[in-house]
Amino acid sequence: MAVARQKPFVIRHMPGFPTLAIVCFFALYMPLVPLVIYSFNAGNNIALWEGISFRWYVAAWDNELVKAAAVRSLVVASFASFFATILATMAALGTTRTRAYRGQTTIYALINQPLMVPEIVTAVALLILFAMIKEATGYHGYAYLIIAHTAFCIPFAYLPIRARLEGMDKTLETAAADLYARPWPTFRRVTLPLMLPGIFAGAMLAFVISLDDVVITEFVKSAGQDTLPTYMLGQLRRVITPEINAISSVLLLISVILVTLIFFLSRNKTA
């Protein structure tokens, strides 16, 4: 029985693939190169190179407004990613560790809703809702920002946690029950430790997403509640100096570090 030997489909060998790949990477990373280079510009212009210096990093560091916005960003991102991770963990358990039930797919879609609804729509909706609450309660604090960020961070925290739970061998939990562990000890001693890398990955992803958000923050924040991205947006309406480049470069560095960590955590480490 002679079977014609078929060449396996390997995308790398398709015509034009290398070119396409290079173009993609170029488009993704090229714009970042001048941004980072010009953050070291000694001059005042973001497009005119006048020699190397750290002056804009120093300027950003000395700028009280930048410092306040940075602290606000970190606080909001910390709280939001914390709450979002807890909720996402519960949602992931609820959608993977239960008997199949009606409407499971609907719930899955609902949890991921923020990924599908245009951000601007969510932003306007929150603006209106919070305006009504502010009117009624008179409260104007950070809670609105934290709640808003928590909401849109949930799916980002949910996805890696769910992936981790789905990849876990369910007989491990059966084995724990067989070895006299009741449901709570089974969770604490077996499920939780094994899903921990997923939880960390989810929390970090939520943190990065919260840190980078502009649209929703811009709509929800009260006066004097600028985060780093909305502060930078505000600066664009005035004179732009390489200080913006310096702040952006730092944000970029933080994101790259966190995303690298997420990558290592969510990698399957089966021998």
Add this chain to the structure above:
Amino acid sequence: MPANGEVPAIRVEEVDKIFGNDADRVVALNRVSVAIEENEFFTLLGPSGCGKTTLLRLIAGFEQPTAGRILLQDDDITRLAPYDRPVNTVFQNYALFPHMTVEQNIAFALEMLEKPAAEIDQTVTDMLRLVRMEQLRDRRVDQISGGQQQRVALARALAPHPRVLLLDEPLSALDYKLRKDMQIELKRLQHETGITFIFVTHDQEEALTMSDRVAVMNDGNILQVGPPHEIYDHPSERFVADFIGDTNFLPADIIERGGDAVSCRLESGEVLAVPAGVDLPDHDRVTLAIRPEQVTLCETAGDATLQGTLQDAVYIGTDTHYRIRLADDSLFTARVQNARGRAQLFESGDRLGIRLDPEHVQLLKD
């Protein structure tokens, strides 16, 4: 070693298990009843999908029966959660906790039972010695070999000293040599611990060599329960005879019913007197089952029961398998042990006779 007046360790009474509903209903177990004695090595044997794992999961408490009861000695455990049953399982894929060491895995059940630390430590040491793994106590379980993981899984399940140990094809992932070693090891462990073992396999040789008693299952039913030699020598029905070892099936008609013996006429015309089984069928259509190694071949002679022509002979080391074409054109296999220095008795195309010992002919209802 069944029944000496003791209460059985496990009794499964009229258990049904039905998965799914209406359209995609699967009857995994159908009115299954079986009693497993204390300190017995009991094996569930059957082809894939016959319900072995399902029965084990019901005894472990991972599933609930649709109908029927399961008793542990005198206690009804049908509705108890797995963590409330003094029954432990060795899983086919071992299911060791990958984030724990060998020691932590073995200690897990004891910690859950809130045993004192000193006792846990002592039991872990004993268990490691029992399965000969003392030197790997602090190793992570993903850093040991498959055979070693197997031993850890055994030690973990035995540590809380369950009343019954359930083993679902625990040896199927091991290579041939290791498998043979572990078979002996399992028998030793069962002997040393005195725990009742319920073992699942679809390997008939494994079942016959290891078990005190075997239950042969097919399609959600238990067909026959008995010690290996009984199952082998006196299969209750055609499926059992066919599943366990090789068997020649000869269709026959009962032509005369005597007291102890019945006369049957084979398709090929010969008449044969065989001992009457305990429950002789009412109808006359039966099947005679004959093991290939329980016949003798002779150069066509008057006292042979059957006549035939040799089709081919296959030499397999210890034995030679002769395939003989009978008068009705069916094939009959005979297995003859090879004598030293003489590999083959007959040549293809030879006429020869098959001598049957009536004692070794099993009469099966059709």
